[in-house]
Amino acid sequence: xxxxxxxxxxxxxxxxxxxxxxxxxxxxxxxxxxxxxxxxxxxxxxxxxxxxxxxxxxxxxxxxxxxxxxxxxxxxxxxxxxxxxxxxxxxxxxxxxxxxxxxxxxxxxxxxxxxxxxxxxxxxxxxxxxxxxxxxxxxxxxxxxxxxxxxxxxxxxxxxxxxxxxxxxxxxxxxxxxxxxxxxxxxxxxxxxxxxxxxxxxxxxxxxxxxxxxxxxxxxxxxxxxxxxxxxxxxxxxxxxxxxxxxxxxxxxxxxxxxxxxxxxxxxxxxxxxxxxxxxxxxxxxxxxxxxxxxxxxxxxxxxxxxxxxxxxxxxxxxxxxxxxxxxxxxxxxxxxxxxxxxxxxxxxxxxxxxxxxxxxxxxxxxxxxxxxxxxxxxxxxxxxxxxxxxxxxxxxxxxxxxxxxxxxxxxxxxxxxxxxxxxxxxxxxxxxxxxxxxxxxxxxxxxxxxxxxxxxxxxxxxxxxxxxxxxxxxxxxxxxxxxxx
Amino acid sequence: xxxxxxxxxxxxxxxxxxxxxxxxxxxxxxxxxxxxxxxxxxxxxxxxxxxxxxxxxxxxxxxxxxxxxxxxxxxxxxxxxxxxxxxxxxxxxxxxxxxxxxxxxxxxxxxxxxxxxxxxxxxxxxxxxxxxxxxxxxxxxxxxxxxxxxxxxxxxxxxxxxxxxxxxxxxxxxxxxxxxxxxxxxxxxxxxxxxxxxxxxxxxxxxxxxxxxxxxxxxxxxxxxxxxxxxxxxxxxxxxxxxxxxxxxxxxxxxxxxxxxxxxxxxxxxxxxxxxxxxxxxxxxxxxxxxxxxxxxxxxxxxxxxxxxxxxxxxxxxxxxxxxxxxxxxxxxxxxxxxxxxxxxxxxxxxxxxxxxxxxxxxxxxxxxxxxxxxxxxxxxxxxxxxxxxxxxxxxxxxxxxxxxxxxxxxxxxxxxxxxxxxxxxxxxxxxxxxxxxxxxxxxxxxxxxxxxxxx
Ligand SMILES: [Cu+2]
Numbered sequence: 001x002x003x004x005x006x007x008x009x010x011x012x013x014x015x016x017x018x019x020x021x022x023x024x025x026x027x028x029x030x031x032x033x034x035x036x037x038x039x040x041x042x043x044x045x046x047x048x049x050x051x052x053x054x055x056x057x058x059x060x061x062x063x064x065x066x067x068x069x070x071x072x073x074x075x076x077x078x079x080x081x082x083x084x085x086x087x088x089x090x091x092x093x094x095x096x097x098x099x100x101x102x103x104x105x106x107x108x109x110x111x112x113x114x115x116x117x118x119x120x121x122x123x124x125x126x127x128x129x130x131x132x133x134x135x136x137x138x139x140x141x142x143x144x145x146x147x148x149x150x151x152x153x154x155x156x157x158x159x160x161x162x163x164x165x166x167x168x169x170x171x172x173x174x175x176x177x178x179x180x181x182x183x184x185x186x187x188x189x190x191x192x193x194x195x196x197x198x199x200x201x202x203x204x205x206x207x208x209x210x211x212x213x214x215x216x217x218x219x220x221x222x223x224x225x226x227x228x229x230x231x232x233x234x235x236x237x238x239x240x241x242x243x244x245x246x247x248x249x250x251x252x253x254x255x256x257x258x259x260x261x262x263x264x265x266x267x268x269x270x271x272x273x274x275x276x277x278x279x280x281x282x283x284x285x286x287x288x289x290x291x292x293x294x295x296x297x298x299x300x301x302x303x304x305x306x307x308x309x310x311x312x313x314x315x316x317x318x319x320x321x322x323x324x325x326x327x328x329x330x331x332x333x334x335x336x337x338x339x340x341x342x343x344x345x346x347x348x349x350x351x352x353x354x355x356x357x358x359x360x361x362x363x364x365x366x367x368x369x370x371x372x373x374x375x376x377x378x379x380x381x382x383x384x385x386x387x388x389x390x391x392x393x394x395x396x397x398x399x400x401x402x403x404x405x406x407x408x409x410x411x412x413x414x415x416x417x418x419x420x421x422x423x424x425x426x427x428x429x430x431x432x433x434x435x436x437x438x439x440x441x442x443x444x445x446x447x448x449x450x451x452x453x454x455x456x457x458x459x460x461x462x463x464x465x466x467x468x469x470x471x472x473x474x475x476x477x478x479x480x481x482x483x484x485x486x
Numbered sequence: 487x488x489x490x491x492x493x494x495x496x497x498x499x500x501x502x503x504x505x506x507x508x509x510x511x512x513x514x515x516x517x518x519x520x521x522x523x524x525x526x527x528x529x530x531x532x533x534x535x536x537x538x539x540x541x542x543x544x545x546x547x548x549x550x551x552x553x554x555x556x557x558x559x560x561x562x563x564x565x566x567x568x569x570x571x572x573x574x575x576x577x578x579x580x581x582x583x584x585x586x587x588x589x590x591x592x593x594x595x596x597x598x599x600x601x602x603x604x605x606x607x608x609x610x611x612x613x614x615x616x617x618x619x620x621x622x623x624x625x626x627x628x629x630x631x632x633x634x635x636x637x638x639x640x641x642x643x644x645x646x647x648x649x650x651x652x653x654x655x656x657x658x659x660x661x662x663x664x665x666x667x668x669x670x671x672x673x674x675x676x677x678x679x680x681x682x683x684x685x686x687x688x689x690x691x692x693x694x695x696x697x698x699x700x701x702x703x704x705x706x707x708x709x710x711x712x713x714x715x716x717x718x719x720x721x722x723x724x725x726x727x728x729x730x731x732x733x734x735x736x737x738x739x740x741x742x743x744x745x746x747x748x749x750x751x752x753x754x755x756x757x758x759x760x761x762x763x764x765x766x767x768x769x770x771x772x773x774x775x776x777x778x779x780x781x782x783x784x785x786x787x788x789x790x791x792x793x794x795x796x797x798x799x800x801x802x803x804x805x806x807x808x809x810x811x812x813x814x815x816x817x818x819x820x821x822x823x824x825x826x827x828x829x830x831x832x833x834x835x836x837x838x839x840x841x842x843x844x845x846x847x848x849x850x851x852x853x854x855x856x857x858x859x860x861x862x863x864x865x866x867x868x869x870x871x872x873x874x875x876x877x878x879x880x881x882x883x884x885x886x887x888x889x890x891x892x893x894x895x896x897x898x899x900x901x902x903x904x905x906x907x908x909x910x911x912x913x914x915x916x917x918x919x920x921x922x923x924x925x926x927x928x929x930x931x932x933x934x935x936x937x938x939x940x941x942x
Contacts, residue, residue: 201834204830204833204834205831205834207830208827208830208831208834211827211830212822212824212827215822215823215824215827216817216819216822219820219821219822221817221818221819221820221821221822222817226817412835414701414857416835416837416838417700417701417855417856417857417860418700418701418813418857419838419841420839420854420855420856421700421811421812421813421854421856421857421860421862421863422812422813422816422841422842422863423700423811423812423813423816423857423860423863424813424815424816425813425815425816425817425819426819426824426831426838427817429831429835429838430831430834430835433834433835437834
C-alpha cells in the first residue's frame, strides 16, 4: 500500500517544474468563482448558483436543507398557491418545490465536501502487526502518515475545486432547465384550458345545428341525409372537445409534476387566458456572443476543458486558441454603407505539447477542446433557430390577432346580415360561427407558441439547449464526470 | 312641362355626355341628351315631324331627336351607367345616354330615321333593332351584317319605318354580357294616323333581370338562369312607379322581355285584351281577353283595358319574381319550433333572430340590417301594412279625378263605403267535416293548422 503511494509520488516528482504554474492557475480559477475554499462555506456555494440562476430566470432558487428554511419555504408555497399562477410565480414554486431540482442541488454539497476533504491531510494511522510461525513471533508497530496525500494535495484540491465549480454550474443548469420546463408547461396548461372553452363553443354551435336539423327532419323539412350531415358535425365536435379536455388535464398534470405539488395541492388556479402578446418582438443584440458568454453548458464545457488541461499537468500555456473566431464587425468599404457583421469569440488555452508529447494527453485534451467547440456551435445554432421560431411565433400571433380573428369576425357579421335578408340559413350561420371560433383557437395556439418560443429563446441565449428537457440528463454532466476523473 | 323644349331644359342639368361626344364632330352629330334621374319623365310630345300620341316610359324617358332634311336624327351613346334599382341599392350597369335601359325611341310609321351610335363601352358593340323591318345591313348583328362598333367609334343606322308596333333595341355583339349588364331599350313605332290604335295612356317598359350578389354592385354576367333581381326597366318594387290613370281611360301597357325566362304578367281588376304582339297589331276579332299574359323571352306584348277606379296590383305571376334578392338554398323552417335552440344560438351569435318558423312574411315586417347595397327580399308598405312584394310588381292606380297627362302618384285609394273587406267578429262554430285520409308510415308528419291528429 505504502509502496504504491510512493511510486505515485515518484511519478509526480518526475515533473517537479510543473507544480508552480499549476498552483498559479488554480488560484486564478478559484478567484473567479470562490474566494477561499478550504472549509465548508456558510451557503455551501449556493450563492453563486442563486446568482447564476437569477440572472437567467429572474427567479431566486433556494436550496431546501433540513432546517428552519423548509418551513418558510412551505409558507411561501402556500402563499403562491392562493393566487392564480403567473409564469413567474410558477417558476418560483418550482424552485421551492421541485424535488428533482433539490436533489441536484445536493450534488453541490457532495462536491463541496469532496473539495474540503481534498484540502485536508488524512489522519495518521497506526498499525500493529503480529506474525508468528516457526516458533518465532514478530511484532511490527508503525505509525503511517499520508505522505502521498501531502504531496498530491495541491493537485487534488485543484481537481476538486474544478469539480465544485462544475457542480455549481450544473446546479444552475438544472435550475434553468426546470424554470424553462415550468414556463413551457405553464403556458401549455393555460392555453389548453382556454381551448377547452372554445371547443365547447364549437360543440355548442354544432349541437344547436344538430338539434334544429333533428326537428327539421321531424317536421319533414329535411331529409335524413341532410339531418345526418348536421349530426355528423356535432359528433365530430364532441370528439374534438373530449380530446381538448384530456389535453388540458395532461398539460395541467405536467405542470403539477414540475411544481412538485402533492395530491392535496391540486386545486391550484390558472388564469383564464394567456398573457397578451407584447407590443413588439425583442431583437436580441449580439445574441450569439451572449450565448457564448452566458450559456451554462458552454461555460461547463469550457471549464471541463480547463480541468482536463490542469489534470494533465500541461502547464505550458503558450497561446490562446479561439475556436470560434469568425466574422468581423463594422466593415466599411468606400462607396458602400457600413455593414455590421458580428464577432463571436470563445477562447480556450492551447497548450504546447512540445516536451511531453504524450499521445494520450494530447488526444484527451483535444477531445475536450472539440467537445467544447461542438457545444458552442450547437449553442449558436440553437440561438439562431430559437430566434427564428420566436420571431415567427410573434408574427403569427400578431397576424391571428390583427388579421385572422377580426376578419373572421367581420365575415360573421356579414353572414348575419345575409341571414337577416334570408339569403343564407341558420345552418350556414352556425357553421360560420364554428369557423369564427376556430380562428380564435388558432390565435390561442399561436399565442401559446409565442410564449413557449419566448422561453426557448431566453433559455438558448443564457441557459442551455432549449430542446432538452430538464428531466433528461444532459451530456454536459457526462463531460463533467469525464473531466473530473483525471 | 310636356313639350320637348321644356324637357330638354330640365334634362339640361344632366347633359354631361354632350361635351364629351362633341369631339366626334359636333357639326354632323345631333346632341346626345342624357338623363340620370330614375323617375318617370313626362311623355315627349312631338313638335317636329309627324304628329303621334307619345308613350310614357315606366321609370324612364324618351330620346329627343332633331329633324335634318326630313330625316329624324337620334344619337345613342352606349356607356357605363349607375342605376338605382330601388332606393337603397345602386348597380353598375351598361346602358345608353346615362341610363339603363336606354331611352325609348319613338318614331312614326313612314319616318326615315338616322341613328348615330357612339360606343363609349370598353368593348365593341352594335345595335340590333329587334322586330323592326329594315335592310339587312342595318340589322346590327356584328360579324354577320356589319363590323362591330369599336370603342370610341360612332356608327350610323338609317332606315325607313314600314310598320307600326312595339319593338326593342339591344346589342348583338357579346350580347350575353351586354344584356346581362342592361343594354336595352324600347322602340315604339306609332301609326301614321294618330287616330289609329289611339289610347288615353300608353305605358311601356322592358322586363329585365340581374344577378347581383348581395353586398356588391355589379351584375354577374355569367349567370344563366339563377337571377336574383327581377326588374321592370331596371327598377324593383318599391322603386317602380305606379301606373296612374283616370277612371274610364283606355290604357295600353307595352312590355318587351329581354330576360332569360318568360313572365306571366297579371293584372288585378279590369280584364284586358292582348292588342299587340311582336309583329304588330292584332285585329279586333283575334284578340284574347285575359287577366294574365305570358310574355315569353324576346317577345313584345301590348295589352289594353278600360280603367276602373281602385288600386290594382300588377305583377309577374312567378312568385319568385316578386321578391328581391333571396337565398335560393335556404331550407324551409315552417313548423319548426326554434325557441330554445335560438337561445343557444344567441349565446354564440348575439344578434340572431328566429325567422321563417311561420313562413317568410316576417321578412316584410322585420327591419333588420342587411348587407350593403341590398334590397330586402320583400318590402313595400301599403295603407294596410306590409305589401310583402319586391321585384316585378307595381300598382295600377285609377282615380276619377286624374287630369289628362297627369302621371303623378295620387296616393292610396279611398274605398267607397261597404267596398272594403272587413273582419268577421261573430262566433266560429265547428263545421261538420268528413273524416280525412289517415297517414301511413310513408307519410311525413305534417303539422296541421288545427286538430286532426287523431289518425296518427
Ligand atoms: Cu316573372
